[in-house]
C-alpha cells in the first residue's frame with residue numbers, strides 16, 4: 001500500500017523574470033517500507049519537490065495538485081495540523097548541515113528541542129533521548145558530544161547529527177536531501193551504511209545526484225529532468241536497461257562508466273524548450289521531439305519513461 005501519493009504536483013515560483021516551473025506535473029508514489037531514490041542534475045527540482053511534501057516553501061509559492069499521506073491531503077491541512085506531521089510523521093534531513101544546525105545551541109539541546117516539541121517529554125527525558133539518538137547514529141562518546149556546539153563537529157559528524165535529529169521522533173517517512181554531499185569518500189561510505197540501517201522498515205525519499213549512492217540504498221529510482229519525471233523503475237532496471245536518453249547520459253557520466261558528460265546545459269525553468277524538454281541535448285532527437293511533449297508511460301512491467309522513441 002502506498003504511504004504517500006503525489007498527483008499532478010506543480011510548484012511554481014513567481015519571480016521578476018517570470019514563473020520558475022520547478023516541479024511540473026509530477027506523479028509519484030512511495031509504498032510502506034520503500035526507499036525511493038530521486039535523482040537528476042542540479043536545479044532540476046529535487047529539493048523543491050521534497051520541501052513541498054512537508055510544506056516548507058515560502059508563502060508566495062504556487063502549489064497545485066495533491067499530496068496524500070496516510071489518507072490526509074497535506075496541501076489542504078492548516079499550518080497547525082501540518083506542524084504535527086512535520087518532524088513527527090515525516091522528517092526531512094536537509095541538504096546542508098552547516099546552515100541547518102544552530103551554531104549557538106549545543107548539539108544535544110537541538111535534538112532535545114525537536115523531541116520535546118513532538119513527544120511532550122520533559123527537558124531531562126528529552127536530553128536523555130537525544131543522547132540515545134546520537135549513540136544510534138554512532139557518534140562516539142555521545143554524552144560528552146551532546147554538550148558540544150556544531151562547530152566542534154566535522155562534516156561527517158554534523159551529517160550524523162542531522163540524521164539523528166530527523167529520526168528523533170521515529171517518523172514513518174524520511175526525506176533525505178543529499179546527505180552525502182560534500183563528504184569525502186570514506187565518510188560517504190559510512191553515511192550510506194548508516195542511512196541504510198536507519199531507514200530499515202521505514203519509507204524514504206532519497207534525493208541525490210550521486211547514482212552510485214542511490215544504487216546502494218534505493219529499491220526504486222525516479223529520474224527528474226527540468227521539473228518533470230522522465231524515468232521510473234526498479235533500481236536494477238535503471239542501471240541494466242535505462243530507456244530514456246537522459247538516464248543513459250546520466251549513467252555514462254559515472255566515473256565507473258567513463259565520466260562522459262551530457263552535452264549542453266539544463267534548460268531554464270522559466271523558458272522551457274518546446275516538445276521534449278531534453279531534445280536540445282539529445283543525440284537521438286528527431287523533428288517530432290521538438291514539437292510533441294511525451295507522457296510518462298509504462299514501457300515494460302513497472303518501468304516508465306517519457307520519450308517518443310518508445311511510443
Ligand SMILES: Nc1ncnc2c1ncn2[C@@H]1O[C@H](COP(=O)(O)OP(=O)(O)OP(=O)(O)O)[C@@H](O)[C@H]1O
Nearest residue numbers: 013020022041042043044045046047048049209269
Ligand atoms: N524560492 C525560489 N524562488 C525562485 N526559484 C527557486 C526557488 N527555490 C528554488 N528555485 C529554483 O527551482 C529550481 C529547482 O531547485 P532545486 O533546489 O529543487 O534543485 P535541485 O534539483 O535540488 O538541485 P541541487 O542538486 O543543486 O540541489 C532551480 O532552478 C532553482 O533556482
Ligand SMILES: [Mg+2]
Nearest residue numbers: 046047048095
Ligand atoms: Mg537540492
